[in-house]
Amino acid sequence: MNIKIETPIHSNGIAVVLLKKINGSYNVLLMKRATQILKDMWCYIGGSLEQGEKAWEAALREIKEETGITNVTLYSSNTFDQIYSPLDNYIYIAPVFVGFVEENQDVVLNNEHSEYKWLSFDEARELVTLPGNEEVLTFIEKYFVKNTPTEWLRIGSTKVGE
Numbered sequence: 001m002n003i004k005i006e007t008p009i010h011s012n013g014i015a016v017v018l019l020k021k022i023n024g025s026y027n028v029l030l031m032k033r034a035t036q037i038l039k040d041m042w043c044y045i046g047g048s049l050e051q052g053e054k055a056w057e058a059a060l061r062e063i064k065e066e067t068g069i070t071n072v073t074l075y076s077s078n079t080f081d082q083i084y085s086p087l088d089n090y091i092y093i094a095p096v097f098v099g100f101v102e103e104n105q106d107v108v109l110n111n112e113h114s115e116y117k118w119l120s121f122d123e124a125r126e127l128v129t130l131p132g133n134e135e136v137l138t139f140i141e142k143y144f145v146k147n148t149p150t151e152w153l154r155i156g157s158t159k160v161g162e
Contacts, residue, residue, distance in 0.1 A: 007084075013094040014058045015081045016045035016074075017140050018067070020101045020118055026145045028124040028137060031066065031113040041129035042117075046081070046094070056155045059097040067116075068108030072099040074155040079139045082132065096136055097155075098144050121145070 018029040030042045047062035049055065056074060063069050077096045084091050107116050119127060121141045125134040143149060 008090045009093060010090050011093045013046060013048045013092070014055050014062065015094050015096045015136075016059045016063055016099055017077070017096060017137065018045065018063065018069070018072070018099045018101055019140075019144065020105070021103055022118055025120070026141075027118040028121060029067070029107065029116060029118055030124055030127055031109065031116045033112065034114040035112050038129070042127045043129060043133065055095050056097065059099070063099055066110055066112060068110075069099075069101055069105050071105060072101050074099050075144065075149050075153045076155065077136075077140055077144070078153060079136055081136060083130070096140075098140055098149070 019026045020029065021027075028044070030044060033039055033041050033043060045059075045062050045066050047058060047065070049058045050061070053061070056076070059074060060072070063072055075098045077098045079096050081094045081096055082091065109116060117123075117127070121137055125137050128134055128137065
């Protein structure tokens with residue numbers, strides 16, 4: 001008998017790249033992790049889905065929890081974060097969302113991060129820690145900054161609490 005063995009795929013999380021126009025050009029929010037998982041690594045927003053949540057709902061919740069931002073125009077980016085865990089032998093894949101925030105919105109970090117920076121795409125690509133994050137940023141710059149994102153990817157009402 002030929003038994004087919006596969007590497008499991010876990011898809012129970014999300015990622016969000018927040019963009020803010022500063023001095024006429026879009027900047028990316030990166031935050032430095034303060035918790036055990038990914039400690040001292042620079043990354044964009046990430047988190048797990050909670051019971052009954054859709055991925056885009058988790059994205060809005062994580063934006064609010066990690067940054068305090070509640071007014072965001074959210075899009076599905078149609079790309080994914082993906083990581084293989086050699087320790088646990090699974091592939092983690094998460095949809096990446098893009099959030100546009102107004103210039104006057106300030107970031108208020110929770111205890112998961114120690115600091116944050118709004119950076120140009122070039123600076124953000126240099127600073128992100130996890131391999132593959134720079135490709136996600138390049139994809140987002142091409143389809144959401146250099147080109148107008150399609151309305152088909154926009155998530156309906158995207159104020160937290162609506």
